[in-house]
Amino acid sequence: MAGIIDPELLAAHEDPSLRFLAQLNTADPSPPLEGSDSTDFDDEDLMDPSDLSGIKDVSALMKIINIGRSSPTKQTQNWTHMPRCMTLPEERAALLFAEVVEIVDIIKQKAQQRVEEWKVSENLKKSITTFAKGIILSPTITMYRGNGPAEKVLHAMQTLGIRDMPHPDDLSNMQKVLTEIRHQLTIARNLVKTRICDSIEEDSATRNIGDLAMALTAGTPIQPTVQLLVRLAFLRWHAVSYASLDETQWWPRVDDTLKTWRSTCPTELLLTKAFNKMFDDNKLTYGNPTESELQMVNIRDLPNIQSAIDREASKLDTSRSGGAKRRRVN
Incomplete structure (x- = not known):
């Protein structure tokens, strides 16, 4: 039918x-x-x-x-x-x-x-590595640990329009970028601390702080400035004064000093004087950077990436560290 x-x-x-x-x-x-x-x-x-x-x-x-x-x-x-x-x-x-x-x-x-799962590209990883190291070396940073540095690195990269970044509204993939930034910040902190501790040795090739600055900025667009040398002297002082602290305690100790100094010094002038005193003591102990081959750059001539990083580093909110609690150090 x-x-x-x-x-x-x-x-x-x-x-x-x-x-x-x-x-x-x-x-x-x-x-x-x-x-x-x-x-x-x-x-x-x-x-x-x-x-x-x-x-x-x-x-x-x-x-x-x-x-x-x-x-x-x-x-x-x-x-x-x-x-x-x-x-x-x-x-x-x-x-x-x-x-x-x-x-x-x-x-x-x-x-x-x-x-398909989005992944951080190799080019983006290289950029993150540069920005992470840049903010740890920034003389304007007010806090080395916690969530703040990672967020500031991310914002600096977005401001400069770094390639391969996901769309800001893509929250899931932005979290992947932040995870990679935090990872690279950990690597940068370890590298900087290790280089500083090694530079204290009598026979170290980076004993002069000018040579230390050259070694830390080599292979990056970060240019050495007087301000960077002052900050390295500050970190080196902590490497000597708190040599017994392990990695989990040393950087929080540095953050505590920065916070204490800023709350104790009533003016920016007195704060600058404290940093410069450490720099002067460093030159007496380890040598004047003018004796090294370092070519310093004026802060007004910094590349865009370094200026962007310094701007973001100076905006860190030290009132919310976001880091894990550490044991109290006397």
Whole structure:
């Protein structure tokens, strides 16, 4: 009976799209091709897709369309022009379905690209390394530990439009960037402290603070300034005065000194005087930086990256350290 779907026919077409077309063909059968006993074509026997007027078997038509979509050749490159050659509803339905399937495939591919895990690129890692080391060496930094430095590094990178950064609204991937920044800050702190401790030794090649500054800024866009030397003298004083403290206690001790000095010194002038006193003592003990090969740069001539880092470092809010509690050190 017309309109009744043959179960055997449905079983032969497991693909839902072919079942749909099989229903159309069963409900409104078309006369067989004249002069042909079979419509079971091999791929190489398919006719030019621009000449479909003689095809009335939908399965064969779908075969032509799928070949034209998946592996275009000189014969099948014109499959997109099929609508001009089609007159039967079955033909147009087959092509429409093929177009819909192609669009769905494209959407799935795009969706898959979006859900693929975003990773911090190698170029971005290099930039993060530079910014992290830059802020640890910044003479304007007021806090070395806690969440503040990482947030300021991120803001400096966004301000300068560093490549490969995720969109600011992409909170998940921004957290990945912050995680990498915190990791590089830890590495930078360890490096700086190790270099400073090594420079104290009598036979150290970086005993002169000018040589120490050159070693720490080598391979980076960070330029050595008088202010940097003053800050290195401050850190070196802590390396000598608190030599017994381990890594988890030493940097918090430095932060405590910075906070205490800023709350104790009533004016910026007195604070500067305290830093300069340490610098003068350092020169007497380890040598004057003018005796080294260091070429210092005026603060007005700093590269943009260093200026941006110094600006952000000076804005750190020391009232919220965000770091873990440490044991009290007398």
